[in-house]
Amino acid sequence: MYLDLLHALPHVLSLTNFLAVTIGVVAGIVVGALPGLSATMAISVLVPFTFGLEPLVALGLMAGIYNGAMYGGAIPAVLLRIPGTPAAVATTFDGYPMAQKGEGGFALQVAVVSSSIGGIASAFALMLLAPPLSKLTLLFGPAEVFWIAVFAMCSIIFMLGGNVVKGLISACFGVFVSVVGSDPIFGNDRYTFGYLELLDGINIVILLVGLYALPPVLDLLESPLKTDTANENLGTEPIWRTLPRMMRFWKTWLRGSLIGIWIGILPGAGGSMAAFMSYNEARRASKTPESWGHGEPEGVAAAEVANNADTASALIPALTLGIPGTSVAAVMLGGLLIHGLQPGPMLFRENPDIVFGFMWQFLFGAILLLFLGGSLATNSFAKLLKLPRPLLGSVIIVLMVIGVYSIHGRMFDVYLMLGFGAVGYVMDKLKFPLPPVVLGLILGAFAEENLRLSLRIGRGDWGILFANHTSQVLVALTIAVVFGPSLKRRYWDNRKSGAQG
Amino acid sequence: MFKYMQKTALAAAMVMAAGAAWAEFPDKPITIIVGFDAGGGTDVMARTAAPFIEKYLGAGASLVVKNVPGASGQIGVTEVANSVADGYTIGTYNLPGMMARTLDREAGYTADSFSYLANVVNDPNVIVTSKASGLDTMEKLIAAAKAEPGAITVGMSSLGGDDHFLLTKLGKVTETEYTIVPFKGSAPARTALMGGHVAMGILNISEVADFQDQINVLGVATAKRSEFAPDVPTFEEQGIALESGSMRGFVAPAGLPPEVEAKFIEAFDKLASDKDFAAAMAATSNPVELKVGADFKALNAETLDLAKTVWETSPWN
Incomplete structure (x- = not known):
């Protein structure tokens, strides 16, 4: 089973593939460092361009970007208290106070080392867990896949935090978009208005580019952020001198890695949640919790290790079952599909070099992060925050349009993308979360198709949905996710009022 | 100097254009419209067959694959049906899908919209x-x-x-x-x-x-x-009489000039006995079954009849 993993290694080490990962990591750090631009956005803008590339080159770029962006987000988080990516919010808690104390350089070094460790742990998790899980996927028939889709949608709506009703509305919009196109069973047209271009449904990449890339770019253009507040003197020491001071974080690294990996595997939750959980747990375990929030380097370590530890592991359900747990995984799946790689157990059998090569690329990306994001590079990346925003914004818009056009070579898709961009802009302003839209589009289609297939297999008997243990476990998990948070809250309230009374 | 060069270039272009009008088919690249993404079964067939068709069309023919994916090949095949019937646009064609779509939806073409060149894969x-x-x-x-x-x-x-x-x-x-x-x-x-x-x-x-x-x-x-x-x-x-398969081949818009059509038919006929072609197709898991010209047309009509009977007795949407 793991032999294929070794076989794939030489392919990854070829110059072009290695170069792709390197470029990806650098690009990822850049994108992550620019507030508003996220890994999802960068990869979705990139996917259409990878069409003509070798699959491993394309995937290497994506793996690199993902890893790089998760660290890059820490740079403005530390220096400006602006999280570069949503996943870096927890990094601001202690990173910014550190920068104010003149320890910004050290904070970034802690961030890069922790990110790298999280990424490495996650890559190992993907390598070790995905192959055996891919054998189990034969257990997942239509009924089970239906439940996974339902579970994932519930967890993104109820666990994302924020307003549940808004999450639900976002998810419903995504599910509605998934209905467009031909009916999965009978092939009737639905909401296509006679356009053949809509018959295959709406391509996830088009939706993603519009929804994720346009609103932040418009934001970038309408509010020229003051960027000169960054402290010029980062107080950077060479990394080999600071490294011994970080060794005491090993417990936090271990805990954060495990949390990140677990959150990554769970469909629905993403990097930001992993970072928050890791931060909270680390603070709870700390002997000096009072120093947290005032520039405790361990806090940066906790947040950064976890938001990188969910990168590769988020691909475990995506590669084995074809069900992406996060929006980044969703775009990556889109990238795989563009190269004719159908996720699922067959992927491991028919394209072992690519799948396992992809896993290696995650590992190398994480290791490279340590070198590329090292002390000298960190200083130059920090300068990025001074790039003229209008220039940046217009370049990205041009890339988006070219990219989307090149997927199928038609303007129709570009208009569609701009339309979604407008919707995304409004949603963004009204504080509707965007991830549920993306997952609603993918999971809604999964849920519908598989529900109808299982009902056909059961010849109309709804009992088939609860017929075996896998389904029953998934139903139980779904119920836990939906009612768990409110029950927990009630429990805490009771205890509080009990203590008062 | 520059002006002189411009003039020469212009003259050369005019001579070439005049020559083109007299040249024999094909004197410019032929586009193959593939109704699926690059890398799919139909695309692989088109790309594998293209160099062999070039060889048998002769006269430096060059075939360019253009992917027009979407709607199970519908968008591509509709584009073929509506393009100019001069032989410079041909397209891939799938059976029974293309004919079945004329029954279950309002397709932008019918069985009469095409010149049937050859079925290649079954x-x-x-x-x-x-x-x-x-x-x-x-x-x-x-x-x-x-x-x-x-x-x-x-x-x-x-x-x-x-x-x-x-x-x-x-x-x-x-x-x-x-x-x-x-x-x-x-x-x-x-x-x-x-x-x-x-x-x-x-x-x-x-x-x-x-x-x-x-x-x-x-x-x-x-x-x-x-x-x-x-x-x-x-x-x-x-002891059960059953024959059926998924077929892929090439069509052109209806109304090709007879000499152009004849040239294609001749090329595809030669393809049938090419051992290298058979080996290349086997390597890409494409079982070859060549039916050229009138045979392909008959096969198409037969498939349409079958699809009609199924549609009438048990419509699928």
């Missing part, structure tokens, strides 16, 4: 069962279907395709009934079959040749055994 259907079902012969399968009509679930890639038509034929010939479970494509159907979530499946031989240890392949719907799985008997051998 990927025959196979009937397979899951190991868990215990139905490892056609006899057992048919007995089980008769014992309880509709009890056998059949996974397939879609409704209104070759697999659906084969099942309808099977039902008619053996007087049995089945429950159809149309997955989205053959890969998920095959996975469900391997996991035992459906009892039976109808796929194509190229999709199951490598999986014979994990599913029972009961028979293949061709006159002769397929070279992809020589140990799988035909249905003919088992």
